[in-house]
Amino acid sequence: GAGVSQTPSNKVTEKGKYVELRCDPISGHTALYWYRQSLGQGPEFLIYFQGTGAADDSGLPNDRFFAVRPEGSVSTLKIQRTERGDSAVYLCASSLAGGEANEQFFGPGTRLTVL
């Protein structure tokens, strides 16, 4: 079956612009996670959805970052007024349900470059 897909695979934007990154989780997975991976670093947690609601958004760095999952499947990560420091690979993962016992399956990521 299909894995987690993310679009676009690459996004180049200019400082100050708005960007949207999309994640299509594995069908039937109720939990969805966003992570950010900067060069030379491990993934850093941003936000976790259980169904349509954000169960934990403690990793969002500031109010320029926002994510939605209106129908409990596809999610969009939105970044306003992008800064050069936002350049990173944004990873999405999904799992059958939340909690420790359920494996997270990662997508290939969207590489965001802010010029």
Add this chain to the structure above:
Amino acid sequence: TQLLEQSPQFLSIQEGENLTVYCNSSSVFSSLQWYRQEPGEGPVLLVTVVTGGEVKKLKRLTFQFGDARKDSSLHITAAQPGDTGLYLCAGRLVAGYSTLTFGKGTMLLVSP
């Protein structure tokens, strides 16, 4: 301050050699996972360890969780070029917690 410290950061070896990479913390983890990530891909889960002192084997890979559940190691026997990749450890501080805390990773390069 990094919650999970991985060492070494980079390791370059010849095919057939053995190696060990480490994941250390001052915090106690409910569970710890190891992932491998290849360029342009997301991390892929290799193993989850949950009990202090636990040892798990996956073909030529041996994973150990420290008795105090603060550290873990990954040992690879007779490394092959296909083992090349970024090895990440990740843990959960609270039992049942959904989100993961990752280390920076160890980049392994195995040359033929």
